[in-house]
Amino acid sequence: MTGIIMVTFLGNALSQQPFRTAIKVNIKDDPAAAKKIQTNVSQFFYAISRAFYSTNKKITYATVSISPEARKNLDTIFKSNSFRCKVDTLVCEGLMLADGRGYELRNIPIIDLKNAVHQIILDFDNSGAVTDMLFSNDALIYKISNITAQIDNDRLSIIKTFMENFRTAYNRKDTSYLRLMFSNDALIITGKVLTSMNKPTFELPPSIVYKVQTKEEYFKSLAMVFKRNEYINIKFDSIMIVKHDTYNDYYGVSVKQFWNSSYYNDIGYVFLLIQFRNQTDVNPIIHLRAWQPVNRFGIYSVDIEPKDRY
Numbered sequence: 001m002t003g004i005i006m007v008t009f010l011g012n013a014l015s016q017q018p019f020r021t022a023i024k025v026n027i028k029d030d031p032a033a034a035k036k037i038q039t040n041v042s043q044f045f046y047a048i049s050r051a052f053y054s055t056n057k058k059i060t061y062a063t064v065s066i067s068p069e070a071r072k073n074l075d076t077i078f079k080s081n082s083f084r085c086k087v088d089t090l091v092c093e094g095l096m097l098a099d100g101r102g103y104e105l106r107n108i109p110i111i112d113l114k115n116a117v118h119q120i121i122l123d124f125d126n127s128g129a130v131t132d133m134l135f136s137n138d139a140l141i142y143k144i145s146n147i148t149a150q151i152d153n154d155r156l157s158i159i160k161t162f163m164e165n166f167r168t169a170y171n172r173k174d175t176s177y178l179r180l181m182f183s184n185d186a187l188i189i190t191g192k193v194l195t196s197m198n199k200p201t202f203e204l205p206p207s208i209v210y211k212v213q214t215k216e217e218y219f220k221s222l223a224m225v226f227k228r229n230e231y232i233n234i235k236f237d238s239i240m241i242v243k244h245d246t247y248n249d250y251y252g253v254s255v256k257q258f259w260n261s262s263y264y265n266d267i268g269y270v271f272l273l274i275q276f277r278n279q280t281d282v283n284p285i286i287h288l289r290a291w292q293p294v295n296r297f298g299i300y301s302v303d304i305e306p307k308d309r310y
Contacts, residue, residue: 018050021085027094027103034094036128037103040065044122044130045085052084052113065129074133076172080231083112094124098157098282102126107138116233121164134164135171143240151243151251158282159241159251162274170234173226175219182286183275188218189290191268208293229261249276251284254295269295 023042027034043063051059059078061071077083086109094103102125110118123132137160144151162181169177182188191210213221226232237256244250253272259265273288 018046018053019088020049021045021087022089024091025094025105026092030094030103033103033124033126033128037094037105037124040124040128040130041105041122048078049084051078052082057082065127067125067129067131070123070130070132073172073174076174077133080173081112081114081171081233083110083118085109086111086117097123098161102131106136112233114233134168137164137167137236137239143238151241155251155276156241158276158284159253159274162284163236163239163253163255166272167234167236171232173229173232175223175226178222179215179219180283182215182218182289184215186215186218186286187288188213188215189288189292190218190221191291191293225261229263231262233260234258235260249278250274251276256295257291268293 020042023038023045025034025038025041027037044066047059047061047064051057057078059075066074090108092105092108094105096103102123104121104123106121107119108122110120112118119136119138121132121134121136122130123134125131144156165177166181168174169181189210189212191208235258237258240252240254242252242254244252251274253274255270255272256267257270258267269292271288271290271292272286274284274286276284
């Protein structure tokens with residue numbers, strides 16, 4: 001993706017009843033598309049505002065142009081943790097999607113029922129219909145290591161989008177989408193912080209139970225976690241991206257993760273070993289996901305086999 005994004009927020013949405021967000025969308029080379037998106041996104045946030053303040057928390061899409069897949073994904077997120085636009089005035093610069101089939105608006109602030117503030121991305125097709133909603137990582141600090149191998153801008157952009165999809169899939173409890181992101185032979189290392197009901201008078205390091213799982217074992221366990229928790233809210237902090245200096249299609253991504261859910265919360269670091277399967281691949285796959293309480297695990301902690309296994 002190329003271009004410049006600018007989002008300006010004016011005023012605060014203080015009303016405790018449905019309200020319309022005044023939205024201005026600018027697309028320099030396509031004012032017709034800007035007008036379509038502006039009209040639709042205004043209806044989109046009004047429908048969400050109405051649902052947020054309703055008793056059944058159900059979005060009515062009668063006046064909103066939205067794809068069936070985007071509607072399904074939005075309903076899933078809204079069911080577990082409803083939200084509304086945080087501001088009453090919004091000015092956005094549209095950015096063309098990488099495939100040229102529409103535009104996106106980034107860094108839109110929302111606030112959920114627990115008063116947590118998030119930034120989201122809305123994707124639109126050329127007709128102005130909403131095609132996707134993602135949780136944005138734009139506010140994060142990306143640390144790009146070019147010491148051992150240079151990372152080109154196209155792959156960097158793909159990895160950033162990949163991480164936004166990764167986070168969003170957990171927040172909407174979408175095991176089907178997450179399965180597609182992992183290779184069939186993926187190895188997953190999870191950790192759980194154990195807490196004691198009887199607090200000692202001095203600080204003790206947390207007790208952590210680790211588990212090494214195959215892809216099938218992990219998703220069987222994850223499905224139960226999703227079912228047990230009413231909501232999942234994952235947030236990322238600083239992200240480090242490193243390209244392997246020998247195997248140029250392999251990248252290591254380390255991220256500080258805040259896991260918040262109905263029954264369990266922790267803070268740790270997640271390391272992902274991802275692979276691009278060819279030069280035009282825009283959907284890399286995960287070979288390793290490792291959780292750790294401190295950021296020690298990296299791409300050179302892994303023996304990478306030169307053969308491709310998907």
